[in-house]
Amino acid sequence: MATEGATQPTVPQAPQPTVPQADRRTARGARFLIVARFELMRQLRRRRLLILLIITAIFLVLLIVVIQVFRTASADSYSYASSFGGFVPTLAALAATFFGADALVGEFEHRTGYLLFPQPVTRTSIFLGKLVAGFSLTAVTLAVYYGVVATATAIVTRGLPIEIAYSFLLAVLYSTAALGVAFVLSSTLKGTTSASVMTFAVLFLMLAIVTAIFSVADLRPDGNLAFAGGTISNILSGPYPQAYPGDTEFPGGPGPGGRFRVYSPAVPLSILVMAIWAAVGFGLAWALYRRKEMKG
Amino acid sequence: MACDARGKTTTIKILTGLLRPSEGQAYIWGVDVEKEPEHAMSRVGAVVETPELYPELTPLEILTYVGRLREMSPDAIRDRSKVVLDEVKMSEWADKRTGKFSKGMKQRVGIAQALLNQPDLLILDEPTGGLDPRGMAEVRDVIKGLGRSGITVFMSSHLLYEVQETCDSVALINKGKLLMYDDLARISLWRKGGRVEVEALPPIPPEIVERVQAAPGVKSVRGPDGNRIVVELEGGDEERAALLRQLLGWGLRVRSFKDVEMPLESLYLELVKESR
Incomplete structure (x- = not known):
């Protein structure tokens, strides 16, 4: 409440620019690309991509050597390539943790938001920029991994199944969904460390545990992201769709029947599930991030 | 502020x-x-x-x-x-x-x-x-x-x-509320009281202190402390000017006459007190 007789501030109108105004070549909608460019620059300088590529290289070398030592002469290109599929969800979880977990919360924890948020850029553009940067780096990591797998398969088996490309596309979709999970945690939690640990724990452990619990309870875990990610490896089993593995039963399970069922994710349904996880993840993260305030 | x-x-x-x-x-x-x-x-x-x-x-x-x-x-x-x-x-x-x-x-x-x-x-x-x-x-x-x-x-x-x-201009706020907004040069017009320190060539006679105490707009007088007294006023600039005129008229050889607090400080504290 102003004291009686106070001179009240008036609302001035926007002045005409007094200096040569910046050119208008940058469309307002393209600001997210500027954010993405500088996010990429920052991530590259932090050497996270390099670290992840080194981890990938170490694993690939070990895998290639082990497969070479233990493979039978009759092993075809499918069985050779499928040996590499199991590592992809772990790689996607690492990529999501490296490139997504601290992307949003970092601006708040490290107080760089005080520099970025007062600029003439919307939170939506910042969010999109970080998403594009995270997605690009994840896709590059997977592309390198699959490039090496395809090359090794072609050299060793003299065959190159198209299913490697299918698997790569599924891996990109899976990692996008994983990035969505990372973004949700990054927009919810208060620290980069907790967001990173939680992202990896959810993607690497919790979802796998839920899948296992569902299997023991004889329930199809179709809505589970980790279960849907099984298609990345399964699709390398043989020519798709003919050789795609179905559900299998083993003796020794609980209950009167004594059967234990192992479920196999269907490709179309898994694509839908991963797309939904990605869309819901990014949508939720965006809604939370837009409303997140720079307190303290 | x-x-x-x-x-x-x-x-x-x-x-x-x-x-x-x-x-x-x-x-x-x-x-x-x-x-x-x-x-x-x-x-x-x-x-x-x-x-x-x-x-x-x-x-x-x-x-x-x-x-x-x-x-x-x-x-x-x-x-x-x-x-x-x-x-x-x-x-x-x-x-x-x-x-x-x-x-x-x-x-x-x-x-x-x-x-x-x-x-x-x-x-x-x-x-x-x-x-x-x-x-x-x-x-x-x-x-x-x-x-x-x-x-x-x-x-x-x-x-x-x-x-x-x-x-050039200042807005005083307290607990998110605007108490005052004005040019800094006009801030003194808002001031309703405060303390003035008067220094004079010694001695300051006791009767002068008594006269100051009885002057209009004066709440209290502290001193003399050596060649200095501190006068608490109820009024603003007019009362200050009147006090100075009186002091000179009573024969006090004033060598300095100044606010103890900065105008903004006393004004802010006063406005905060009023807004409670």
Whole structure:
């Protein structure tokens, strides 16, 4: 409440620019690309991509050597390539943790938001920029991994199944969904460390545990992201769709029947599930991030 | 201006889109900052608290980032970056990554980015907070220079002398409420009381002290303490002038007559007391 007789501030109108105004070549909608460019620059300088590529290289070398030592002469290109599929969800979880977990919360924890948020850029553009940067780096990591797998398969088996490309596309979709999970945690939690640990724990452990619990309870875990990610490896089993593995039963399970069922994710349904996880993840993260305030 | 935790930074954070108002709207140049942040901030530079810089980037790269977001051309960014880094004395650090910069250096880069596109309005939140005395003086010089160059500087501070030294107008707030807004030159018109210290060539006779005590507008007199008395007044400038006339008329050889508190300080405390 102003004291009686106070001179009240008036609302001035926007002045005409007094200096040569910046050119208008940058469309307002393209600001997210500027954010993405500088996010990429920052991530590259932090050497996270390099670290992840080194981890990938170490694993690939070990895998290639082990497969070479233990493979039978009759092993075809499918069985050779499928040996590499199991590592992809772990790689996607690492990529999501490296490139997504601290992307949003970092601006708040490290107080760089005080520099970025007062600029003439919307939170939506910042969010999109970080998403594009995270997605690009994840896709590059997977592309390198699959490039090496395809090359090794072609050299060793003299065959190159198209299913490697299918698997790569599924891996990109899976990692996008994983990035969505990372973004949700990054927009919810208060620290980069907790967001990173939680992202990896959810993607690497919790979802796998839920899948296992569902299997023991004889329930199809179709809505589970980790279960849907099984298609990345399964699709390398043989020519798709003919050789795609179905559900299998083993003796020794609980209950009167004594059967234990192992479920196999269907490709179309898994694509839908991963797309939904990605869309819901990014949508939720965006809604939370837009409303997140720079307190303290 | 306000004491700590009375709404200065909150006001600035709302204006710059860092916080949402719990009620009401905030406008810059008549543009709602919540609904149209890009438009509202397009001709505004802001330094809120001491911004942390991206440690992986150099000041030049940070200015390029900010310049591109403000739709500046690469040529304009290059030219203006040189000017603003010179202005804040950071040119020799332009190509060094900011990871190990001191707080003062970060503050200066913060000011540089805010000035990059020659904004019409510069918003500064406690711009000298956390700086050493030399850094404070440098930042104040920059602010005064900007004011002279025609940029409107909207700054918050709890340092009374800083406000008096750098500002033309002042708004006093308490717990988020505006107590007063006026030109600094007219602040004294708001003052309703305060304490005046009178120094005279010795001695100060006891009867003069008694006369002062009985004078209109005088609440109390402390002293004499050597050649000094402190008079607590109820009135404003008129009462002060009248008291001085009376003192001279009674034959007191006054060598100084001054407010004990700075006008802003006493006014602020008075307004806060009234607003309770």
